[in-house]
Amino acid sequence: MKTIIIIGGSKGIGKAIVESLIDHFKIINISRSPSQINHQNFSQFQCDVLEDELPEIEVADSLIYCPGSINLKPISRLSLEDFKTDFNINVLGAVKAIQHYLPILKKGNNPSIVLFSTVAVKMGMPFHSSIAVAKGGVEGLVKSLAAELAPTVRVNAIAPTVTDTGLADKLLRNDKMKEKMIERHPLKKYLDPKEVATMAEFLISEKTASISGQIFEMDCGIVTLKI
Numbered sequence: 001m002k003t004i005i006i007i008g009g010s011k012g013i014g015k016a017i018v019e020s021l022i023d024h025f026k027i028i029n030i031s032r033s034p035s036q037i038n039h040q041n042f043s044q045f046q047c048d049v050l051e052d053e054l055p056e057i058e059v060a061d062s063l064i065y066c067p068g069s070i071n072l073k074p075i076s077r078l079s080l081e082d083f084k085t086d087f088n089i090n091v092l093g094a095v096k097a098i099q100h101y102l103p104i105l106k107k108g109n110n111p112s113i114v115l116f117s118t119v120a121v122k123m124g125m126p127f128h129s130s131i132a133v134a135k136g137g138v139e140g141l142v143k144s145l146a147a148e149l150a151p152t153v154r155v156n157a158i159a160p161t162v163t164d165t166g167l168a169d170k171l172l173r174n175d176k177m178k179e180k181m182i183e184r185h186p187l188k189k190y191l192d193p194k195e196v197a198t199m200a201e202f203l204i205s206e207k208t209a210s211i212s213g214q215i216f217e218m219d220c221g222i223v224t225l226k227i
Contacts, residue, residue: 001024017200020200031046050089062113063114071131072170073130112155115142117215123223155212156216159219162190163193172190187220199218
């Protein structure tokens with residue numbers, strides 16, 4: 001049974017990924033928040049990835065880094081600290097985890113790393129400058145590491161549009177906003193976290209053994225289609 005390290009698997013997309021994988025993989029969740037999941041294949045380390053030392057793990061086949069942020073403000077209201085905070089969460093936390101667990105990943109079975117970007121990197125959206133900068137860094141990291149770690153470790157990212165999680169509560173806080181968000185997308189929907197979990201499972205599987213350095217846009221058509 002493969003072992004998957006998931007950073008931030010207690011909430012949102014990370015939790016959905018844990019629930020999707022837990023019956024078929026050994027899951028090690030590292031997050032600040034405790035998880036309520038109780039399963040024989042599940043173990044957890046509670047720590048802050050940015051502030052604490054990461055736990056030592058002997059074996060792992062994949063690393064999925066889920067922490068993210070949605071900090072939507074006009075540029076005039078964003079401080080340098082806002083930019084630093086978003087960059088730390090999205091980029092430096094991922095770098096820290098990758099550096100720490102890369103030695104064991106290199107020994108894994110078809111090892112892979114999955115990170116998360118956003119559609120806002122490719123689609124100019126007002127009030128997204130801080131998160132777009134941070135996730136742009138994630139996409140650059142994916143491309144560089146995919147080249148550096150080939151052929152041993154595959155590295156890819158998922159770039160979702162709005163996903164129905166606690167992180168997006170402000171964007172989906174009432175029925176009118178939900179309807180407006182649905183209408184913005186050509187496929188007339190936004191994402192359920194289970195859909196994103198399915199893509200993450202696909203990217204760590206043998207089915208994607210020939211795929212690395214790619215950013216997979218789960219955009220419900222908003223970036224790529226004009227209807």
